[in-house]
Amino acid sequence: MKEQDIDFYSLGFEFIETKTMFIAEYKNGKWEDGKLVPFGPFEISPGACVLNYGQGIFEGMKALKTKDGKIVLFRPEENAKRMNKSAERLLMPSFDNTWFIKAVKEVVLANQEYIPPYESGGALYIRPLYIGTGPILGVAPATEYKFIIFTVPVGPYFPEGFKAIDLEISKKYTRAAPGGTGSTKTICNYAGTMKPAKETKEKGYAQIIYLDASNMEYIDEVGTANFFAVIDGKIVTPKLKGTILPGITRKSVLELASKKLHLEVFERDISYKELFENSCTEAFCSGTAAVITPIGSVTFEINKRIFNNGEPGEITSKLYELLTEIQRLDINDEFDWIVKIES
Numbered sequence: 643m644k645e646q647d648i649d650f651y652s653l654g655f656e657f658i659e660t661k662t663m664f665i666a667e668y669k670n671g672k673w674e675d676g677k678l679v680p681f682g683p684f685e686i687s688p689g690a691c692v693l694n695y696g697q698g699i700f701e702g703m704k705a706l707k708t709k710d711g712k713i714v715l716f717r718p719e720e721n722a723k724r725m726n727k728s729a730e731r732l733l734m735p736s737f738d739n740t741w742f743i744k745a746v747k748e749v750v751l752a753n754q755e756y757i758p759p760y761e762s763g764g765a766l767y768i769r770p771l772y773i774g775t776g777p778i779l780g781v782a783p784a785t786e787y788k789f790i791i792f793t794v795p796v797g798p799y800f801p802e803g804f805k806a807i808d809l810e811i812s813k814k815y816t817r818a819a820p821g822g823t824g825s826t827k828t829i830c831n832y833a834g835t836m837k838p839a840k841e842t843k844e845k846g847y848a849q850i851i852y853l854d855a856s857n858m859e860y861i862d863e864v865g866t867a868n869f870f871a872v873i874d875g876k877i878v879t880p881k882l883k884g885t886i887l888p889g890i891t892r893k894s895v896l897e898l899a900s901k902k903l904h905l906e907v908f909e910r911d912i913s914y915k916e917l918f919e920n921s922c923t924e925a926f927c928s929g930t931a932a933v934i935t936p937i938g939s940v941t942f943e944i945n946k947r948i949f950n951n952g953e954p955g956e957i958t959s960k961l962y963e964l965l966t967e968i969q970r971l972d973i974n975d976e977f978d979w980i981v982k983i984e985s
């Protein structure tokens with residue numbers, strides 16, 4: 643799509659083709675440098691490991707415009723590190739973090755006319771995708787790989803924007819089990835969440851809150867975002883125990899809550915039953931796509947808990963403001979999270 647045909651002020655989270663992508667191959671035991679090419683399809687063997695056995699991982703990042711027109715990334719080193727961890731879990735070759743960040747910057751600059759303006763609140767979503775392309779029959783890692791980075795201009799992930807969403811607590815489905823791949827960003831983690839998401843949307847909920855697979859009691863996360871609650875005025879989030887994606891936004895929210903809002907923060911098991919108690923006053927989810935999305939209500943079977951009359955809570959709103967102000971350099975980047983892209 644040509645950038646002049648895009649209404650940057652009414653974007654949702656849908657695929658829009660941009661001009662240029664980055665592609666690099668791993669062959670004969672080594673990575674090539676990679677290059678920018680026009681966005682488009684490439685050939686892949688029907689025997690490719692990713693097509694047959696799901697050997698693929700991805701990341702999600704955003705390039706934002708600041709008020710004075712600079713282009714910035716949020717903690718890209720963290721995405722590089724997490725992607726290498728995902729690669730390790732699927733026996734895929736590691737890559738250099740500096741190479742990753744350089745490629746991300748190049749592809750953003752090449753698509754800079756697609757970055758939504760500061761005033762629109764939108765972003766250029768960056769999708770690094772790393773797949774096993776070599777053909778394989780027995781279940782084993784590929785010997786050849788492709789690393790692609792493409793971009794899409796986006797608005798809010800949940801169409802509501804910074805409005806509270808309604809979530810369902812489900813005991814019907816799980817997302818990840820101990821020893822599995824829940825803490826990495828493998829493509830297969832997401833395939834299994836489509837049916838639960840469709841079913842809950844049909845009932846009027848934006849998403850499911852997944853519980854831990856062992857006990858069906860403790861909150862894991864929200865399928866595409868991490869979970870937070872405010873309990874007795876303290877910030878709590880499920881502790882990382884191998885089944886939850888270690889969100890970069892999650893980590894940042896924990897720091898902002900403790901260092902800027904001077905709140906006590908706890909990473910611990912949270913029973914879904916705690917959300918129905920009066921001590922729990924706010925809930926929200928966090929992620930690159932979701933940013934900070936307030937949770938207006940949670941429903942388990944016939945029980946519904948509405949938070950703050952379905953409006954964003956005070957602490958949630960403060961955290962949202964702080965995070966987005968730092969991300970767009972409206973306030974000083976005191977944690978050194980922002981990386982500028984210079985042309």
Ligand code: PLP
Nearest residue numbers: 866867868887889890891929930
């Ligand atoms: N959990 C899942 C399953 C996700 O897909 C995401 C998005 O990347 C997150 C949590 C939030 O992670 P981050 O804040 O790094 O985007």
Ligand code: COI
Nearest residue numbers: 702703866929930931932
């Ligand atoms: C992100 O927040 O970047 C994610 O990866 C969520 C995505 C699956 C929509």
